[in-house]
Amino acid sequence: MLKYQQIASDIERYIEENALQQGDKLPVLEALMARFEVSKSTITKSLDLLEKKGVVYQVRGSGIFVRRHKRKGYISLLSNQGFKKDLEGFQITSKIIEFDVRKPTQEAADNLNISQEEDVYYVKRVRYINGQTLCLEESYYSKSIITFLNKEIVSESIFDYIREGLGLNVGFSDIYLQAGRLNEEEAGYLGLEKGFPKFYVETLFHLTNGQPFDFSKVTYNFEQSQFFIQANGPL
Amino acid sequence: MLKYQQIASDIERYIEENALQQGDKLPVLEALMARFEVSKSTITKSLDLLEKKGVVYQVRGSGIFVRRHKRKGYISLLSNQGFKKDLEGFQITSKIIEFDVRKPTQEAADNLNISQEEDVYYVKRVRYINGQTLCLEESYYSKSIITFLNKEIVSESIFDYIREGLGLNVGFSDIYLQAGRLNEEEAGYLGLEKGFPKFYVETLFHLTNGQPFDFSKVTYNFEQSQFFIQANGPL
Known part of the structure; x- marks a missing residue:
């Protein structure tokens, strides 16, 4: 973690611990520089x-000023941290339904920009929140990039492993x-009736070099899931 | 529009006109600087x-490299431009159902951070895509900030008016x-049956000074609406 990222996370914790509310003013730049003993350019990068x-x-x-929203239990659509951070205080568990190496569907191959002859890791799992079904997830990982996965990794955080175990960005x-x-x-997997509403999300994840490595299709139990996006101003 | 914004929009048009695809490489920094006759810091800001x-x-x-997604007809959840830009080539129209000055609901007042004694402009409209219902929209505009609206404005782009007519950021x-x-x-408004699925979006819009000015509740016809988000990397 770089210096400015560390300071950013310190400021975030300060806001948390002091239960600051939306609109509360942070100390001025000079005060933050003195408190964290860093230069103006570092503190500016942290704040950006x-x-x-x-x-x-x-x-x-x-x-x-502090920006917070008042709603609890919403899942962030922009965080790649997984649910765990958004749903703190909720118990999130997974059950693996299928896990193997296979050839991708046409749809998965098109999205991952590979041919249908290449291998993918396929993971299908149901995730639970406080014992109730949250979602059914199907993911296709390009095996030429994600060279190894096993059941143990798949039952924990796959993204933590990709970053830390494989060292990918x-x-x-x-x-x-x-x-x-x-x-x-x-x-059937969600314990609901056929024809009930669903909230459906497809995501194509890329490495920082632009290569797509994971195509995922997630069907949420609409009764258990609400989402939020904190959007910045118009660009 | 500032210089770097102008250059950014020129580069965007260049990508569009040359039908560049995801992964296509742009000219190097030096070539872009020469082409647009600007400094390195300006071109860097444009690219950021x-x-x-x-x-x-x-x-x-x-x-x-160029970033493009392959799907057409999706509505961007992060653009404040309204639908018109996302749905180019589609005909978008509106019908105003209700428009008046009133006292907000408790929910709207809480979101807008005002008391229930203060006035809001209330707008209820149905929007259509190629003649089919797209969504039912209810919006509450804080009258102390959005000091004037009329039917003509409401039937066009309210946000264009807020920016250009009222000069708000x-x-x-x-x-x-x-x-x-x-x-x-x-x-009833969407021409569907009670109990059908809906995609439901609430948005709280703020000025750059942090004041909330518009609380909107939009119910989409799930058969006519698909959405996308272009997310940047993990922060």
Whole structure:
């Protein structure tokens, strides 16, 4: 973690611990520089990072203010941290339904930019929140990039392993969303009835070098899932 | 529009006109500087803006590449531009159902951070895509900030008016999403049946100074709406 990232996370913890509310003003730049014993350019980078993350907003000529939303239990659509961070205080578990190496579907191959002859790791799992079904997830990992996975990794955080175990840099992602109706199989895994509403999300994850490595399709139990996005201003 | 924003939009048009695809490499920094006759710091700012917008991705030591997704007709959840830009080639129209000054609901007042004694502009409209219902929208505009609206403005782009007519700076927003079932009223306006799935979005828009000014609740016809988010890497 670089210095400015460390300071950013310290400021985030300070906001948390002091239970600061939306609109509360942070100390001025000079005070932050003195408190953390860093240069102006470092503190500026920390604050820019926090602004991107939706933790603060900066008003020119006026100061830096805390940004918080009031709703609990919403899943962030922009975090690649997995649910664990958003749903702190909730118990999240997984059950693996299928896990193997196989040839991708046409759809997965197209998204991953590979041929249908190449291998992928396929993972299908149901995730639970406080013992109730949260979602059914199917993921296709390009095996030429994600060279190794096993059941143990798949039952924990796959992304932690990709970053730390494989040393890969996870970059941008394309996320597609829509509402629909549960088919029979989805309904079965989620313990709901066929035809019930679903919140459906497809994500194509890329490395920082632009290579797509994971195409995932997630069907949420609409009764257990709410989502949020902290968007920055118009660009 | 500032210089770097102008250059960014020129580069975006260049990508568009040359039908560049995901992964295509842009000219090197020096070539872009020469082409647009600007300094390195300006071109760097332009590229950072385009990266935030999801138009390019930068690979350290390797270059700047085009970022595009392949799906047409998806509505961007992060653009405050309204639908018009995402759905180019589709015909988008609106019908105003209700428009007046009133006292907010408790929910709207809480979100807008005002008391229930203060006035809001209330707008309820149905939007259509190629003649089919796209969504039912209810919005509450804080009248102390959005001091004037009329039917003409409301039937066009309200946000264009807020920026250009009122000279206000639209900043960050909090977006909440979930799937659910249409109630009778929603189904009626959307021409669907009660109990059908819905894609439901609440947004709280703020000025750049942090003041919330618009709380909107939008119920989408799930058969006509698909959404996308171009997310940047983990922060």
